[in-house]
Amino acid sequence: MNKTVSINLGGFFFHIDEDAYQKLNRYFDAIRRSLSPDGKDEIMSDIENRIAELLSEKLKNDKQVVGNKEVDEIMAVMGQPEDYRIDEETTEQKSAYTASDFTYTKTKKFYRDSEKGMLGGVCAGLSHYFRIDPLWIRIIFIISLFVSFGTSLFIYILLWILIPKAITTTEKLEMTGEPINISNIEKKVKEEIDMITGKLQNVDYDKLGANAKSVGNGIGSVFSALFKGIAKAIGAIIAVISAVCLGGVIVMFISLLFSSSLNNTFWHKWINGFNYTETPMWVLGLAAFFALAIPLFMLFLLGLKILVDNLKPIGTITKVTLLFLWIISVAAVAYFGMSQAAEVNAEGKTVVKKQLSEISAAASDTLQIKFRYNNYYAKSFYEDTDFRFTQDSLGNDIIYSNKITFYVMKTDEASPYVQIEKIASGRSSSEARKRAEKIKYNFEFQGNTLILDNYLITDLNNKFRNQKVEVYLYLPEGMIFKCDESVKQYDDTDNSFFDLWWDSGEHFYQMEKAKVKCLDCPPDEYNSDGEIPEVPEMPEIPELPEDVHINAGGNGKIHISDENVNVHVSVDSISVRSKKRN
Template sequence: MNKTVNMNLGGFFFHIDEDAYQKLNRYFDAIRGSLSMEGRDEIMNDIESRVSELFSEKLTNSKQVLSLKDVDDVITIMGQPEDYKIEEDNNTKKYDYSTTPKSKKLYRDKEKSIVGGVCTGLSHYFGIDAVWIRILFIVSPFITAGTSLLIYVILWAVTPEAVTTSEKLEMMGEPITVSNIEKKVKEELDNLSERFRGADYNKMSENVKTGAQRVGNTLGDVIISIMKVFAKFIGAMMIFIGSVTIISLLISLITLGSTSNLSMPWLDYFNTFNYTNTSMWLIAFMFLLAIGIPFFFIIILGLKILVTNLKSIGNIAKYTLLALWILSVGVLITLGVRQASEVAFENKVVTKEIINIKPTDTLEIKFKNNEYFSKNSYHNEDFEFVQDSLGRDVIYSNDINFEVLPTDERLPYIQVEKESNGKSFSEAKQRASNIEYKFKIEGNKIILDNYFLTEVKNKFRGQEVMIYLYLPKGTYFKTDESVEDFDSSDNDFFNLHYSSDNYTYKVEDKKVKCLNCPPDEDEWDDVENDGSHTVIIDENGVKVKSDTVISNSKEIKELKISEDGIIIKTK
């Protein structure tokens, strides 16, 4: 059993045997002692980073602790300090004991780059002069329609930059050993020292300062010019939008003011929905102030952007317009609250009438139109101004809903509910009672009006008529084709068939059954799954064999789904 310690090496965390850790520590101390003071810390950082990479390659899912053998392997790759020496004279001799193959990796070389270092990185990788690669990227866009430029951008994005000494050695294809790391670091330090020794610092600082000022001033001038053009464009757009809006509001105000005292059809519609009885001209004027004043200030702001020396309109005008705007907004909010309060409550008036028919009789249901208002029963208007035969101005509407429901009562009955909205329950009920709707029962026939009326003074506040026909179990009935336009029954109970008005329906326990509907219409209502099913899938398609019994007492023998369609065979 070996004792392990935790180690942070090159920014990575490792578990390592204590003996291996001590040997690695001695190895680093020996390397540090063999290095000169110049660049020692940078060399050691690069060496530790490379050792960390080698250790990471040795760890697997089944192995998480570094052993003494792992340290020996890394030392063999990196080399011992006494196995090499970099001389300071021209007879530099290096002994390379590395067993690492000299394979290159693709990096971007920013030190010798012009743009992104892609061409210099490719030159190191393929051993080609960077000049030829740059020429290739310059010429090829004219041949490849810009594809090579896209390739350059992609390589720039995905290729890492050679930053550390180890990465620079990998880029050049040199083994990453202690000697090569030390040599590379010293070369970079010598180059940097040479540049500083030969530099004219006064001239350099002056050039840097002048160049920076020139670039900064030029860039600033370009940005300011672009912003000025953009600001002028924004100012022109503000003037245009503001002017169009105010002109439109003025035209609307003049139009409404000139027609408010005339008898116009659209004025009747407006007044019907104008629950506050406020003058249309006043409402339009309030909208002009509430919307026009902000857009007026937008025009002023746009003019100031275009004309720098534009004079102000003065504080008196500003505060006056602000006060008018606050007043108009307050008036509109008050009118909106009053408008909403007029339809805040809903109430209804209910009329119920028993239908005296024999259990063996068939009840007939029909909707009838008034030929004075409409020449056919299909006329459908939710809201319309008309005059009745007495010359009264009334609101005409076909907003009528018919629904068939079950009941436990002995006899069927019809219930008519007239609904409306109002600012209180009592007012809503009063408006509902003012709805004029008629129906009559003649023997086994129910004749329903397909419209209702209400006087214009009642205004339109969501008036509608709901007709509920309650039928006990065993009742037979027929529907006229006119019922189709008003039926809103739940299909789970009563599914009206539109293809004919000669169908007879019977009320059963949980559902209304059509007695003489075609099978293709009736099967959705009355299929009972009492038998077994067999599904066969082969090269001929999909076959479903079933013992299901449908409503017409026929048994499905075979159902086949193929490219020709759906084929149903019955016994």
Template structure:
């Protein structure tokens, strides 16, 4: 078993076994000997080491992987041997280079990578980098930006800023070579560094020191550099602000979900009005704490990652929570989403079908006097919890659901002169059979004492039946000519529309005597309705009279013109001024 050594190469740490380390050390020593007297030797060696570090990083799968002899040999084959390249030690001399023979490997092109070019930039080097990548002059790219800014109403500015942020800058020699599609081997790195020194040498020779001094005094930075740095600072500040918003929103959401989990999850363990409500609407039978836990996981886990994202924006080099934790959280989130989906489908199907149960009860005849119809609530309960759709009451020690969905929907004239009450009960469930069973479990009653008929204005059902939109509809059939009095207590349970000669709604029918006929109820104590226009100062000039005889409208305007309209069983009669038109 070979020993393992830790090395720092190009600012990166690697684990390497002893044989591979010896081969790599000898290789780097040979490269250093080749550049002993060369200008820019340190820069060349540093770039070569950085390139080797990049190649090692591409080959290892994780930080703990050990580099072996195979990886070192592969890197050497890519970089090449130092003796394959001719090093010119007279780089700064004006003498022509000596012709020598070389066993240099033929130049090979590699796939280009997109970088921003810092050596040829006006603002951020985006145009020059795109020019290298697509093989066109950067001038055409810059002209295209101008066209996008003018024709696209500023679209080019947005795209440029995004590329400036997302595309990295070619900072190292190997990145600059990859930007141009050239292999980052010893020859090209050495050539690139030498070109840089030649460029610096030419600038040193041709510089106008007086002009340069004045420029340094006025400003050491170009306008575009200033604008670029300003935009970058603003973008960083904006990113920090976004990070703070993400942290605050995610933290408050997770805390709120945790509190909700505790409150709703305690249903079944802690008894209270709100726990009763949750249990009654939960028709699936799944424990509420399980639903609460799944909901917490389904919502809190994504917000937890948003919280980490905010921290990563604010804190540089934030340590990762690890792949294992990420996979565990992802698995829990998938389980929670699937579980909530299944529970949601079950909850929806529990109210998919509506069925009814009808009971008909015959009243004793004859009804020799006026039938008084009333409604009453239960006098008192052992305990009562109020909700919007239903209440929960204790009835003789038994927990019941109390609902006020009771309506008298019709008054019919019986065909065989009998008096009957039809009670139509309905409920919802996952099948017709179960819905019919739930409807049959509804407890509803009425009583007849002497000539007083009393309806309950509520219904009851057992607590275990849950809330399933239970309701009761009542149809009362009476012999023709029966006189009834609708007590004001019926106001809540009377339906909206009943056929009657006054056109009253169910709300207005209470408090009056009515007589049953074949087609409608006839009011026996209703006053004739006279409708006046309240906006007219002289109300005597405009009258609308509606009664059992028909409709009579009489209007006189300020000019003395008269308009009359009468509608009765004879037809329609219209009078205006001296003209008399009768339409039958």
């Protein structure tokens, strides 16, 4: 039975076998004796931290005890002190201790190198990771600023925030991909000591003594530096966002400039359909570009000025020119917007009235109403759209729309009639009326059936001016009519007067004095007082004979049968059929 010892190594607690503890203790003593006095404590601290990290990686849980095997593997990674000789100029590895069942693998991690970095150390860290001179990384980054319209700057800031800085000796060795052993740790610590010593030797102590007299001013400098850092962060955000937006505006303007004259682009029809003033698109695009790009460019310069203290400002002539261009562009955009709004300021309509003289309230035939669709533009009544730009069967550019509304009205005349109102917008009522006349909408009356189109079309040259068609069906009192299922897709009659919402195209209606009445609709779910009527008590169901079979099928149907009778019960009907003939 072996004794165990609890030790604190590099801030970690370990349970270690007594024999392994003695071996590890002798190992530390040997390392300490092999080190020179300069920086011995710092080197030993880094070595202990590294050994603690390796032990933590090898132990599966906190209760596992460190044995001789783990210590041997650690010594294989770190090496023996007598195997290394380090002087000021060269470091030569003479031999290496290896365990028979352990192999060390070099690892490399991505850290920011703040010592060799110019800003945040991101480029220097990338140069270590990919073994490239940091100068090339910085050149690539500067070029990408222009190619990606500032996106690479956002990526740099993101890496600056997310990638940790190499602080400890272990992290610095991992950053360069060097083995983390006694030799490299000692070498790295001595390099840092030499660097610090060199800086101390170059210190101007007279100047330092003079600065020490102004401690109070130093506190103010700290707060000034803090606010300056916050300002630079805000400047970076302004510069990045404005650069990205400016790049997007430039790309959109170039795309519009080269494709505005092409008739096969997807937005050409939209531009023609809404450009009421007939202004060339390149003129509109140029005005919108300067109205947006100039403020974004000035914001970008503002962000750079916050980031860079000695940024050279743009000249007065340039500022005045940009301001002049921006004012003209904003005025042009405003004028275009007001002209566009004026083109849909008024509404006009044309009215077509047709008597349905073949049908009267006293006639025995029922008036049938239905809508039809054109299978060239749609495949069902449910393909509803306010408008779309398309072509007809002859290849002409047209505007297609399903903005058709249907109303049932009452008339005092003896015979029913239908009134078609075509409506459009324009600069004036007379101009809007002329545009409404160009709407193509058809309907017909065959026998006792009124057939209405569910769409309208007009030429693309008429522009989209809120074209729509309203159909009014005037019926005298006592008139009986029936609506096809398609009618409820376009019916907009006041529901208190005529409601088709739950109609499946099977019910008959009659025009009464105050409203339309359904002649064969089921009773309302609620009575006239708005209360739910009492449900009558269900009669007791007698026990069925053994030879009776009940099958429940889909669509709400039940089949009951015995040797004499078939009974079919559905939601809508009940049928009884005898199996035996008399």
